Amino acid sequence: MASFPPTFPVMLMISTLMLGSLILxxxxxxxxxxxxxxxxxxxxxxxxxxxxxxLSLDKTSGSGFQSKNEFLFGxxxxxxxxxxxxxxxxxxxxxxxxxxxxxxEIDFEFLGNLxxxxxxxxxxxxxQGKGNREQQFYLxxxxxxxxxxxxxxxxxxxxxxxxxxTPIREFKNLESxxxxxxxxxxxxxxxxxxxxxxxxxxxxxxxxxxxxxxxTASYRNFNANACVWSSGISSCSSSSPSSASTSNAWLSQExxxxxxxxxxxxxxxxxxxxxxxxxxxxPQGLPLECTKS
Numbered sequence: 286m287a288s289f290p291p292t293f294p295v296m297l298m299i300s301t302l303m304l305g306s307l308i309l310x311x312x313x314x315x316x317x318x319x320x321x322x323x324x325x326x327x328x329x330x331x332x333x334x335x336x337x338x339x340l341s342l343d344k345t346s347g348s349g350f351q352s353k354n355e356f357l358f359g360x361x362x363x364x365x366x367x368x369x370x371x372x373x374x375x376x377x378x379x380x381x382x383x384x385x386x387x388x389x390e391i392d393f394e395f396l397g398n399l400x401x402x403x404x405x406x407x408x409x410x411x412x413q414g415k416g417n418r419e420q421q422f423y424l425x426x427x428x429x430x431x432x433x434x435x436x437x438x439x440x441x442x443x444x445x446x447x448x449x450x451t452p453i454r455e456f457k458n459l460e461s462x463x464x465x466x467x468x469x470x471x472x473x474x475x476x477x478x479x480x481x482x483x484x485x486x487x488x489x490x491x492x493x494x495x496x497x498x499x500x501t502a503s504y505r506n507f508n509a510n511a512c513v514w515s516s517g518i519s520s521c522s523s524s525s526p527s528s529a530s531t532s533n534a535w536l537s538q539e540x541x542x543x544x545x546x547x548x549x550x551x552x553x554x555x556x557x558x559x560x561x562x563x564x565x566x567x568p569q570g571l572p573l574e575c576t577k578s
Contacts (some may be wrong), residue, residue: 316507342502350477373492389467390467478502
C-alpha cells in the first residue's frame with residue numbers, strides 16, 4: 286500500500302459566492318430544513334440545533350434520511366464520520382437517486398470492515414436504470430476518527446467524486462458514442478446505514494458482530510450549490526447569462542492538470558476494483574465507456 290499523501294490544498298472546492306435566487310446554498314446549521322428522516326423508528330436523529338445528524342443500526346433496524354429538495358445538477362458536499370471500530374457487515378450509503386424503472390443514481394457506499402482494516406469506498410453510476418459501473422478504493426486516512434468531506438460534482442459534461450477536495454473518480458458524458466448519461470432526471474440525496482453482511486465485507490465472509498451495536502455514522506456541514514428542481518422548473522433556468530457565468534461556475538467545471546494528477550495518484554495507489562478492467566465479468570467486451578479515457 287502506498288504511503289500517506291502529502292497534504293493537498295483543496296482545489297476542487299468552489300469559492301463561496303453571492304448566489305441570489307439561482308442556486309441553493311444549504312446552510313451547515315440547517316439540517317432540519319434540508320433533510321427528512323425517512324425510516325428507523327428513532328434511530329436517526331438531528332442534533333445540536335440542526336448542526337449534526339446521526340444514523341444508527343442495531344439488530345432490529347437501520348435508519349435513513351433524504352433531502353427535501355430535488356436537484357438537477359449540482360456541487361454537493363457532506364462531511365461524514367463513519368462507523369468506528371469493528372464495522373464489518375455494515376454499509377453507510379450516501380447517494381443521489383431519481384425514481385422509476387429507468388432511474389439515474391450516483392453512489393458513494395462505505396463498506397465496513399474489521400477493526401484496523403481499511404474502509405472501502407464503493408462508487409457507482411446508474412443511467413436510465415443501468416449500473417454495473419463500480420469502482421472501489423481504500424482511503425488514505427481513518428474515516429472513523431474525524432469528519433471528512435465527500436463531494437459529488439454533477440454537471441452536464443461529467444460526474445466527479447471527491448474526498449476532501451481530491452478527485453477519486455470521473456465519469457464523463459459519452460452520449461456521443463451511445464452511453465446514456467444522467468442529465469434529464471432530478472435526484473434527491475439519500476443516506477442510510479444498514480446491515481449487508483451477506484456481501485459487504487470480504488464478499489460476505491465476515492458477519493456483523495451485533496455485540497458492537499448500535500453502530501453510528503455522523504453527518505454535518507452539508508452544502509449544495511445546485512439547481513433545485515421543483516414542479517418541472519429548475520432554479521437555474523431563470524438565470525441571466527451574466528449572473529450564471531459567475532454563480533454557476535460548477536456547471537462547466539472540469540479537472541485541471543493538477544486535479545488530473547491527483548486523480549491518477551489515487552487510482553494508481555488506492556483503487557482496488559475497476560469494472561473497466563474486469564474482463565472476466567464482461568467476456569463479450571468491456572462496456573463502451575471503458576474504451577474512452
